[in-house]
Amino acid sequence: TLDAHPSGRHFLQIPGPSPVPDRILRAMSLPTIDHRGPEFGVLGQKLLAGIQQIFKTRHPVIIYPASGTGAWEAALANVASPGDLVLMYETGHFSSLWHKMATRLGVKTEFLSLPGTDDTGLPVTWRNGVQADLIEKRLREDSSHQIRAVCVVHNETSTGATSDIAAVRRAIDAAGHPALLMVDTISGLACADFRHDEWGVDVTISGSQKGLMLPPGISFNAISPKAIEASKQSKMPKSYWAWDEILESNKTGYWPYTPNTNLLYGLHEAIEMILEEGLDNVFARHQRWGAGVRAAVNAWGLPIQCADPAVYSPVLTGVITPAGVDADAIRRLIYQRFDMSLGMGLGKVKGRMFRIGHLGDCNDLTLMATLSGAEMGLKLSGVKIAGSGVQAAMDYFMAHPQQSGLRA
Ligand code: PLP
Numbered sequence: 001t002l003d004a005h006p007s008g009r010h011f012l013q014i015p016g017p018s019p020v021p022d023r024i025l026r027a028m029s030l031p032t033i034d035h036r037g038p039e040f041g042v043l044g045q046k047l048l049a050g051i052q053q054i055f056k057t058r059h060p061v062i063i064y065p066a067s068g069t070g071a072w073e074a075a076l077a078n079v080a081s082p083g084d085l086v087l088m089y090e091t092g093h094f095s096s097l098w099h100k101m102a103t104r105l106g107v108k109t110e111f112l113s114l115p116g117t118d119d120t121g122l123p124v125t126w127r128n129g130v131q132a133d134l135i136e137k138r139l140r141e142d143s144s145h146q147i148r149a150v151c152v153v154h155n156e157t158s159t160g161a162t163s164d165i166a167a168v169r170r171a172i173d174a175a176g177h178p179a180l181l182m183v184d185t186i187s188g189l190a191c192a193d194f195r196h197d198e199w200g201v202d203v204t205i206s207g208s209q210k211g212l213m214l215p216p217g218i219s220f221n222a223i224s225p226k227a228i229e230a231s232k233q234s235k236m237p238k239s240y241w242a243w244d245e246i247l248e249s250n251k252t253g254y255w256p257y258t259p260n261t262n263l264l265y266g267l268h269e270a271i272e273m274i275l276e277e278g279l280d281n282v283f284a285r286h287q288r289w290g291a292g293v294r295a296a297v298n299a300w301g302l303p304i305q306c307a308d309p310a311v312y313s314p315v316l317t318g319v320i321t322p323a324g325v326d327a328d329a330i331r332r333l334i335y336q337r338f339d340m341s342l343g344m345g346l347g348k349v350k351g352r353m354f355r356i357g358h359l360g361d362c363n364d365l366t367l368m369a370t371l372s373g374a375e376m377g378l379k380l381s382g383v384k385i386a387g388s389g390v391q392a393a394m395d396y397f398m399a400h401p402q403q404s405g406l407r408a
Contacts, residue, residue: 011340013370015157015316016187016210018360020266024213027269028262035258044253047264050271054189054212054279055204055222057196062221062246063267065260068186068207071219072098073105074241075182075203079227081235082106084148087138087179089113089130093158093347098151098184105236110147112138120303120320123348129156129163129311132171139175148230149180149202155188157210158346160313160355161306162192169200180230186210186219190274191286191315191359202227210315211282213273213360214266281404286314288400289358289367293317295396296371300378301386305353315359316343319374320352325383327354334377342374364397 012019033039051061064070080086083106088099090113102109112134113125120127130152139147150172155162165183172179180202185194189204190211196204201224208218223231223243231243245256274282290312297304297319305318321327331342331354343355356374358367372390379385 006339008339011338011366011370011373013357014341014343015355015357015359016207017216018210018213018357019362020215021213021273021361023273024266024269028215028266030262030265032261035261036254040261041253043264043268044250044255046253047268047271048250048253050268050275051220052222053275054271055196055206055220056194056198056279057204057222059197059222059224060228060247060250062223062243062250063255063259063264064219064221064241065217065263066219067216068184068205068219069097069101070241071186071205071207071221072101072184074221074238074243075205076102076105076107077234077236077238077241078221078223078243079180079182079203079230079234080105080107080148081233083108085110085146086149086151087112087135087147088151089135089153090125091128091130091153091156091159091161091163092126093349094156094184094186095151095153096347098153102151110138118307120352121323122305122320122352124307126159126348127161127305127307129161129306129308130168132164132167135168136171136175139172139177139179142177145178147177147179149182151182152184154183154185154194155192155313155315157187157316158318158349158355159305160316160318161308161311162188162313162315163311165194165199165201173200180227187315187359190279190282192313193283196222196224200224202230208263208267211359212267212270214263214270217260217263218267277405283314284403285405286359288402289362290314290317291400292364292367292393292396293356293358293371296375296389296393299387299389299392300375302383305349316355316357318349318353318355321354322383325381326351330354330377330381330383333380334373337380338373338376340370340373364402368393368397
């Protein structure tokens with residue numbers, strides 16, 4: 001309970017929802033218009049073209065008024081049939097939830113992973129990215145092509161590993177397998193490089209509340225011609241999620257139901273902001289923040305959850321707390337003393353780690369404040385840290401100036 005409203009802005013440093021820029025908040029505050037009127041059709045067509053640039057695709061992007069979980073279900077329901085086999089890969093909590101969903105939908109699944117736990121006590125597979133060679137091996141064994149789709153998470157938000165999707169594409173091609181490639185980049189889009197067409201992704205799933213800097217409530221399926229063909233054969237019951245009627249309405253910029261108009265105003269603004277900055281600058285900005293935050297964690301002497309530097313996430317960093325220290329108690333203290341929210345350990349790593357989000361509408365000073373809050377929280381919780389992460393991050397940011405988006 002609070003005596004009074006805390007002064008200043010709350011620090012929302014979880015890996016999504018991310019802070020929403022004022023420019024987007026203002027855009028969303030405009031009056032709601034008729035979703036079947038002429039003005040809306042113009043907005044719809046502009047949006048549908050703009051979002052293709054963010055996914056780097058020339059093919060349709062379906063926009064759902066749903067959280068990311070809805071778009072996961074839509075992706076499976078549109079291409080699979082009950083009893084189909086899909087090959088999934090366990091990188092953490094979100095890939096596990098998607099796997100659970102597939103089984104609940106009546107799809108047969110195989111869940112690849114790396115075995116065992118390491119000296120931190122955490123599952124090895126929750127500290128690494130997707131191993132494309134394991135996918136290739138399994139696909140080669142499937143000579144009768146029973147596997148309908150390969151499903152992977154690009155940026156695993158529960159761990160901070162960003163998998164190499166081009167390598168997964170190469171693995172499928174090397175095995176000569178016709179499986180569809182389905183990729184969740186709910187927390188990767190507009191933070192980490194993502195190329196739907198170039199990487200031959202058939203269905204890309206994403207959401208509004210991460211790199212797009214919007215509130216939760218919109219999610220996406222970017223779909224290849226091969227995915228559209230597969231949807232015509234799919235026997236999974238669906239109606240609301242079905243792509244066909246949405247694609248038909250989208251031709252003129254409308255939806256077959258009432259879309260969330262004000263969130264779409266926000267999406268329009270977000271696309272403008274991201275394209276004004278340039279996607280490559282957006283990616284470089286997140287990479288640099290990730291490096292600065294990791295410099296801090298290294299200086300604290302705490303393990304970064306992602307054990308493979310090749311797949312460090314530019315979106316978030318998972319910090320493993322010493323055995324016997326409850327990471328959730330540290331987060332609670334930081335929330336109460338410094339009005340900052342950090343991400344909790346989910347599923348198999350609950351209480352063993354916390355997550356620092358470095359995505360969207362941040363800057364160097366936001367992250368310096370974030371790291372000082374985390375460092376004070378660690379010290380106040382009695383965690384022995386090796387040195388000052390705040391100093392290390394300042395040193396990193398001073399030595400590596402941001403290359404674009406600065407004031408003249
Ligand atoms: N997949 C990933 C990688 C996520 O990070 C999330 C949410 O954080 C989801 C799926 C689920 O999306 P939502 O919570 O919007 O339904």
